[in-house]
Amino acid sequence: MDADEPPGQAAEAARYAVLRRIGPALRHDLIVNLQAVGMMTDVVAARIDRGLPPLAELQQHLARIQRGTREAIANSLRVATWLVPPEDDSISLRDGVLECLALVRSGLEFRGYAVRAELEETDFQVSSASLRPLVLAALLHLADHERAPGELAVSARLDPGHATLTLARTQTGPGAVREAADTEAPYRRMQTQDVLALARGAHADLRLEDPCIFIRLQRLVPTSPLQIAPV
Numbered sequence: 001m002d003a004d005e006p007p008g009q010a011a012e013a014a015r016y017a018v019l020r021r022i023g024p025a026l027r028h029d030l031i032v033n034l035q036a037v038g039m040m041t042d043v044v045a046a047r048i049d050r051g052l053p054p055l056a057e058l059q060q061h062l063a064r065i066q067r068g069t070r071e072a073i074a075n076s077l078r079v080a081t082w083l084v085p086p087e088d089d090s091i092s093l094r095d096g097v098l099e100c101l102a103l104v105r106s107g108l109e110f111r112g113y114a115v116r117a118e119l120e121e122t123d124f125q126v127s128s129a130s131l132r133p134l135v136l137a138a139l140l141h142l143a144d145h146e147r148a149p150g151e152l153a154v155s156a157r158l159d160p161g162h163a164t165l166t167l168a169r170t171q172t173g174p175g176a177v178r179e180a181a182d183t184e185a186p187y188r189r190m191q192t193q194d195v196l197a198l199a200r201g202a203h204a205d206l207r208l209e210d211p212c213i214f215i216r217l218q219r220l221v222p223t224s225p226l227q228i229a230p231v
Contacts (some may be wrong), residue, residue, distance in 0.1 A: 011201035014194035018133045019082070021187060025103040030079045033072035039136040040065050041097060085129035089124060090220045093163050094119040096131045112148025114172075123174055124163055127220045130202030135165065137195045137215045138206075142169040144189040146211070149173035162218050169211035 019026075046059045047053045051153065053061075057115055081089065091099070105115045135154075141165060151170045156163055199206035205216035 007036060008201065010193065010197035014137055014190075014197045015133045017190065018136045018140070018198075022050070022082070022136065025107070026079050026082055032156055033068060033075050037065060037068040037072055040068060050185060052084065059089060066095075081128070082132065085132070085144075087127075087129055088220075089128045090125040091117070091128040091131065093124045093126050093131075093156060093158075093165075094122055096126060096128055097135055097156070097165070098134055100135045100139070101154065104107045104141060108143055108152065109138075111143065112150070113143055113174075114149075114151045116151060117154040118153060120156075122156075122158060124158055125220045126163070126217050130204065131217065132216060134195070134198045134202050135167070137190050138167050138215065139200050140190040141192065141195050142211065142213065146171065157187060162216055165215040165217065167213045167215070171211075 012063070040061065042056070045056075047061070052058070097115060101115055102116055108115055128137070139152060143150075148167060149172045151172055153168050153170070155166045155168075156222070157166070195213065196206060199215065203218065207214040
């Protein structure tokens, strides 16, 4: 990080870099339900053009469209939280990490990395706004600076007031450290400074011991009013 660059600005730049990397996955999640609703609407319109179907059949089609619309709204709101995360929004540690892995799993596997999570069910709550970009940046950092094939594993140790995530890279083939001039990927690689800036912004303790990254997160106690879920 540049010595004259404010810490908050560095974290914001890192968050933007993370969003750029997961953009294709977010775009897929955003439109997949909308495409389904559009196709169901086209089917109903085509049936009506050929003559009004029986009322029971029409009601079934409309019920599917209503379900698909509700799912599309819920999914769109979920995707929106990646762009504008509520500061006091909490999520269980396990669910938050699995949510992150789901967004990058296919891309990492395409690059030759197996992704594995060793996380138990837990009610340990953390800030989703802090967890998401930090875990993704750390995971991408591990993958960006070593050539595949390999394995990326995420595990957690829980204590009363905090949790420690361990992200580990294991080489399973003749990989090689990427050079700074390596331009194979069409995106900016996730740098150590990015991960450190996000950790500072999340008030998390972070330790890098290549090929592992250790993240110590505080338990979050929500203080904002309960939100009404969309119907």
